[in-house]
Amino acid sequence: MSETIARNGLLLVLSSPSGAGKSTMARRLLEDDAQFQLSVSATTRPPRDGEEHGKHYFFHTVDEFKAMRDRGEFLEHAKVFGNFYATPQTPVEEALADGRDVLLDVDWQGAQQLRDSSLGRTAVQIFLLPPSIAALESRLNVRGLDSEDVIATRMAKAKSEISHWAEYDYVLINDNLESCYSQIRTIVNAERLRRDRQRGLRDHVDRLNREFSSKDLDE
Numbered sequence: 001m002s003e004t005i006a007r008n009g010l011l012l013v014l015s016s017p018s019g020a021g022k023s024t025m026a027r028r029l030l031e032d033d034a035q036f037q038l039s040v041s042a043t044t045r046p047p048r049d050g051e052e053h054g055k056h057y058f059f060h061t062v063d064e065f066k067a068m069r070d071r072g073e074f075l076e077h078a079k080v081f082g083n084f085y086a087t088p089q090t091p092v093e094e095a096l097a098d099g100r101d102v103l104l105d106v107d108w109q110g111a112q113q114l115r116d117s118s119l120g121r122t123a124v125q126i127f128l129l130p131p132s133i134a135a136l137e138s139r140l141n142v143r144g145l146d147s148e149d150v151i152a153t154r155m156a157k158a159k160s161e162i163s164h165w166a167e168y169d170y171v172l173i174n175d176n177l178e179s180c181y182s183q184i185r186t187i188v189n190a191e192r193l194r195r196d197r198q199r200g201l202r203d204h205v206d207r208l209n210r211e212f213s214s215k216d217l218d219e
Helices: 022-032 062-070 089-097 108-115 133-143 148-162 177-192 201-213
Strands: 011-015 036-038 041-043 057-059 074-080 083-088 101-105 124-129 170-173
Touching (some): 022 177, 089 101
Parallel strands (some): 011 101, 036 101, 124 170
16 A cells, blocks of 8 residues: 655635636536535625525625725635625635645636735646637526626626636636546646645655665665
8 A cells, every 4th residue: 555645735726717617617626526625715795595604605794804804814805796705814724734625716816816825836726718709608698697787797807817817827728528627637636746745755755764774785
């Protein structure tokens, strides 16, 4: 049986224009990989049917949100489509230190702030592109979550969102769900094995050196 090496958690960031697939990919990762936990965001938008405070989002008033922001409690925050969103900092830091992987489903504004944060150097950021603008609009209509006015607003924002693609570590074209998901899993597996993320390697090498020292290598 191979030795399990202790490692720091992986902070994985997924971004895309609305409808390009980040929420679907995030949901698949959480279902398939028990090492991941979703960072629960704070928001000022009202809950949708079935959403629970503390499980899907932390729902706050605008005044509550701004007070938390001013106290430095957020790792990143942004205003999107008239509502505020943020990632509470302490739970993410505690999870990573404990070796648990954290998934962030954020827009480009949140990813940009995260790159400038204390965790910026350790985060792995993936941007998903749609295969075409027509496909993007079709996905927004098919999922049936938003009104026509909201869909039009999201489409108008898509060009600006896509312009930030080059800021990410990895950029994938989501033209096939299974293929794109497989690429994300490949990235995750590789990033978990990075030398600087495996904090237990130093102890392992030290033990190997002690074993060398205990032997007469001239035998």
